[in-house]
Amino acid sequence: MNLLVDFxxxxxxxxxxxxxxxxxxxxxxxxxxxxxxxxxxxxTFAALLSSTLGLNANTWLLSIAALVSWVGSVLWYADRRRPGLVCCGGAALLCAAATALTGEFAAAQVGVRILSGCLIGFTVNAMLLGHWYLNAPGMRVDVLRRSIDQTLFAWGLLFFLVVAMIIWQFGNIEDSSDSLSSTFFRAVTAATSGANGGLDATGVA
Known part of the structure; x- marks a missing residue:
């Protein structure tokens, strides 16, 4: 359940x-x-799950983000673009705070969560933008290209950060009795989730 809230x-x-x-x-x-x-x-879904898990800070942050998103949808319906963008920015800040609180509060792990969130969100945003050309066929194509470039940029940053963290964690694992593959897996687990162990430590298993 924690993984779903994190996602x-x-x-x-x-x-x-x-x-x-x-x-x-x-x-x-x-x-x-x-x-x-x-x-x-x-x-809204994330706030409800956070409330079920007793994550009070996340519940409040996500509830406010849901309210801001609703206000933003009303503003966009009225074609109030600047206030609508302000609401999007406010929701982003609130969700960033909630994202930072869902796991280990270390700079590297928070960075991975933030960048992976950008990668997921940018990818879906580009996909939805591509589909929107069916509604607005006269929209400029370079808008979609720019969105794809932003997605690739987020992917590159995330890849670089994760590889750097894996190398760092690999060098810091002191248990030399493990096999190379086991040590590498532990390094990947520690780098991406902040848990120094196997799947049990990540909450996946």
């Missing part, structure tokens, strides 16, 4: 940031309205 927080953050960096002057407001409603659903 929803990352997804919500990335989608909100993706909306913030999508050029509102070139994309119809309907695109933003629909995606702020998607953001409303994600943050």
């Amino acid at each position: 929803l927080c990352r997804f919500s953050f990335g989608l909100a940031v993706g909306l913030c960096i999508t050029p509102a002057a070139l994309v119809p407001s309907g695109f933003f309205r629909v995606n702020t409603l998607v953001l409303l659903g994600l943050t």
